[in-house]
Amino acid sequence: MGLSRGANPSRLFVYGTLRRGFVNPYARYLAEHAAWLGAARLAGRLYDLGRYPGLRRSSGPRDWVTGELYRLRETPALLKVLDEYEGRDFQRVVAIARRAGRPSVKTWVYEYRPRVSETRRIVSGDWRLHS
Numbered sequence: 135m136g137l138s139r140g141a142n143p144s145r146l147f148v149y150g151t152l153r154r155g156f157v158n159p160y161a162r163y164l165a166e167h168a169a170w171l172g173a174a175r176l177a178g179r180l181y182d183l184g185r186y187p188g189l190r191r192s193s194g195p196r197d198w199v200t201g202e203l204y205r206l207r208e209t210p211a212l213l214k215v216l217d218e219y220e221g222r223d224f225q226r227v228v229a230i231a232r233r234a235g236r237p238s239v240k241t242w243v244y245e246y247r248p249r250v251s252e253t254r255r256i257v258s259g260d261w262r263l264h265s
Contacts, residue, residue, distance in 0.1 A: 188246025
């Protein structure tokens, strides 16, 4: 899964169909097996892939993706389920999430791996506003 050596964050950043309010059995599963910590953002670019978005990490000063942060319980089992849901085009990687008024934290995030056209970029960085 592209794991960094020694990295094992206890948090997950979600930015698409796993966010609260989406009618999705995997979003419900996540909510039942993790604690919602609130809104967060992560350095990256968001792309419209049709029924769901894809994130590509970026270091551009204006490249931010809006999402939510969860503290994981039953981490290995939960991540196995979510890895299967995300599929082969998404790789779970370690990134840094930021929350207003809180310290930055290491988190897992699913990054979209295939090439994607910049014409599909969601400039706001927020799937909820876009969808």
